[in-house]
Amino acid sequence: MSLGLLTRSKEIRMHRPFARISALASFSIFLVAASAGVAGAQTTVTLPDTSQTTLLTATVSEQARIVVPASVSFNVSNIANSTAASAATVTIDRIVLASATKQLRISVQAAAGSFTPPAVGATTWSASDVTWNAAGWTRATGVSGVMSAVSFTQVATCDPGAADCSTTDLIFTLGAKPTVNRSGSHTLVVTWKFESIGS
């Protein structure tokens, strides 16, 4: 329950560049003083010959490996009750991102507003009849949700700085639909979206 009470609001400004310049200035002054101190007693220092060295640079892209189920099945034996699918496993590992505060987001969206029934025109489920649980995620925060065909709805967000995140108990549930009157294949295509869109 939210109990935020707005009692006072004051904008503050943080002069971060000033702090950085100050640190740089201090360092520069130290170098000048050190140089002055050794001016009267010079010694020869052999510097490495940079012409014989090769700088090796590895440019690492932001990346991840993604493992998602190819499908989940609902064994509907009673259309008047909701039906849960077997727990699904989702794994994202080898995560490399640009900063420790950036996150990888996992979401889903249905490709159509309803399932495709076994016969044209037959009553079937809507995409929004599919829900999922928050699940127990490792190094991620899961969110329960309802399937949409309009937008990608968040399933989980990996923790900032996580090298991997996963779950083994993501459960999709198909709601009751007593008006369904055709047996056979009712199918829906759903897209797993993996986003790392950041400016």
Place this chain on the structure above:
Amino acid sequence: MISAFSSLGIGGWLALAAMIVTPASQTPRPMSFSATLTSIKINARPGQVVTRQFQLTLDPGQPRTHFKAKVEDWWRSQDGLQSHYAAPGTLQRSCAPWTSLNPVESAVGPGETLSIRVSVNVPRELAPGGYWCALTVDQVPDPLAAQGVGVQFVASVSTGVFVYVDPVERQATILGLRTDSDRAIVTVRNRGNAPLGIEGRVEFVSIASGKSVATIQIPRGTLLTEPSVDGDFAAALPAAPALPSGKYLVRAILDIGAAQDIGAEQELIVTRTPPPNGSSR
């Protein structure tokens, strides 16, 4: 029987045996691949052409899979929970109409890598500020895969394309601070002309003692300039023993990528309650 064995061959018998052992309803092999996720960020001049690459590698053991690539418009809901994708040009600040891909469709075998060239052709006549779009690579569904009542999954990866044309104005204002049972939420308004990468922290200072009790980090997020200029940036509160219920001076300090950080503070009563059933933590 002998002739049947001969006609099937060893391979045929192995396949038949597999069909007997493997029920038709067995869960298909999971989809697994690796992809680059680097957002393309360009400080560009009008008329400039910039090329980048996107790569996707299918894991060994995967079946040959078709992928389609496209550039589309993208935005998030204010609470950040929904992502919307739309046709190029839906947003005024879209870079999709002048971003092209090659190839746009390809089949990838196990262990193979799909490389897509991303070309950003910045128009000569372009107002200053930020433009953005999303590069999306979709797995094409297998029409023969669906059986029974169920959901067939396909995978999709999206990364951002951000183009900045000077002069870029990075300005934002904190509109509000609030907490719920397990999160602190900072609402920010973009007052500039470009998308902002925003991250920062929220500090909780005890009103009674004047001491800082807890600090949480706001993960990096993006605040666009349309269709909404407002966005919520949230972070999980620490456990109740570290931040018990009480009255606090809550201070948010955000890095918006500008020369100055922005901040706001506000007295809030924080009430800790057990997490709802819908939360995993």
